[in-house]
Structure formats: C-alpha cells, structure tokens
Amino acid sequence: MEHRWSSRKPIRSSITLTLPPSEKIQANICDVSLGGLAITNLHRLIPINTVATLAFALESNGSVSYHHLHAQVAHSDAARTGFLFMEPGDETLRLLRDMLYSPASRLEASIAGRPFAA
Numbered sequence: 001m002e003h004r005w006s007s008r009k010p011i012r013s014s015i016t017l018t019l020p021p022s023e024k025i026q027a028n029i030c031d032v033s034l035g036g037l038a039i040t041n042l043h044r045l046i047p048i049n050t051v052a053t054l055a056f057a058l059e060s061n062g063s064v065s066y067h068h069l070h071a072q073v074a075h076s077d078a079a080r081t082g083f084l085f086m087e088p089g090d091e092t093l094r095l096l097r098d099m100l101y102s103p104a105s106r107l108e109a110s111i112a113g114r115p116f117a118a
Helices: 090-100 103-112
Strands: 009-019 023-032 036-040 051-060 063-076 081-086
Touching: 009 036, 023 090, 036 063, 051 081, 051 090, 063 090
Parallel strands: none
Antiparallel strands: 009 023, 009 051, 023 036, 036 081, 051 063, 063 081
C-alpha cells in the first residue's frame, strides 16, 4: 500500500520541462496531487533530485490557470517521472485542493472508503 499525504488525480495535459542549463522537453502529465505531478512519454530518464522548471495549464470549474513552478525529480523510471513541487504558492495549492477535494470528490472518496484532506 502506498502511503501518501495527498491523493493523485489522473489528468491529461501537456507540460514543458526546462532542465539545467536550458534544455526544454515536451511531455504529458498523467496525474497530479497537492505535492507534485507525474509525467509520461519522456523517452529518457531524468536523475533523481534534478530540479526542473515546469510550465503547464490546469482546468478547474471551466476555467484554465497557467502555472510555472520549480520541482524536484522524486521518481524516475522508463514509464513515468514524478516531480515534487518546491514552493508551489498559495494560488496553485488552492486550485489543486479544489480540483482534488471538491465536494463531489469528497463524496466519492467517502463512498469508496478512502480518506481525504480538508
């Protein structure tokens, strides 16, 4: 069983990674949580602890918000790469919390017997 402090929400969105010194890579987000996100279709491994700049858009309640965050690689294998957000900011956290824990999401989690963060 995986022990996480925030649940993951599957999403499909594109992302641009900027790796040091200035390499840009296009990828696809596969899921997001309050603490970070995971990408697929990278076609290469990024070493654990690498700090990247992530540029992506999220849709919530019919509106789109754009984000430009620093994140550190926490997991990397052939299938996916997981990033941990570094200081995501209040606005990004509020949006992610709304996406992950909307009243409908809370009801679904309660019915399924899963815990949720308030």
